[in-house]
Amino acid sequence: MTSAPPVGPDEGALRRALQGPEFRRGAAQGRWALEKLTFPYAYFRITAPDRPAGPPQFLLRADCTGYPAIAPTSALWDGRTDSVLAEGLRPAGANGACLISFTSGCGACLYHPIDRMARPHWPNAHHDLAWKLGFEITDLLECVHGLLDSSDYHRASSPEAAAHLPGSPVVDAA
């Protein structure tokens, strides 16, 4: 009888956080939900505020390698194609331009100090927004939810189906 491979400390820590009260509170309040976990990738549905032209949720894929010591890197995701959400479908402001934190300023990642790929873009600023000791996955989810729950966000062309992965929710057994 074969046994499952041992779970690394990063995956173990993430799984514990997903069972923890901070994550469960946000899920119970309808702010986010786990769509799929295939470590190191965790997919979350983030609830968006009502807008006349916008989906109820966005899908966020986070690469949690080294969690929590190393900041995740994440991006809005298109569940239909399992790839980065096209910039034309991302949250936009009143002028139609993609909100800066969701642009591709540094590739397929959040353009925000909390993202490990983008952090070096602000070496001497925004220390309070950056991932730090004690942060958990809910800090990332609160950040993204807060970016959407803003008067800056006016519309998005992303269809509702883009926030779902085929066959989800799925959590690969540890």
Add this chain to the structure above:
Amino acid sequence: MSAKAPPQTVDVIFAIDGVRKLHQRATPEKTTVEVFRKSVQAELGGEERDAVYVSDGAKPLPPRTTIAKAVGKDDAVLHVGVAHDVHVDVAFNGQSVHRDASPAMTVRSLIAWAIGPKGHGATGASSDYQLKLGEEILKPDLHLGQLVRDHEPLKLALVFKVKPQGAAS
């Protein structure tokens, strides 16, 4: 003779005075708030926490309320602490407003009050503002009671949310 069905339990998420992290505990749904409070007190020790609130509740829950009713269908977060008013000062643009609040009041609700007509009468939506305690940006779901130690007044600053702009190329 049929076996008794096990009691239904509720996963209770709760905050505690002076502690930032949330706790969770599986509790039989018919447990009263008073029994729950005593069990939390017995486990944690320290100052006698004599009240249980629901998140954003203005007054403690009646002691005989069941846990199932307290958390409701929406899995409300509870707050276990000392029944008292939290004295809060919120500064904005050089002026300060004061209120007394329940320890279970959330930072989110305090922001809504602070920008409203009884606060600073600021323009814009609550989502455009945040509260700081010293240099720390407070998470919106925190209860004021989680921030207080030894009943000292809270001095907070209302600020616009910082939105990182593009880095210099």
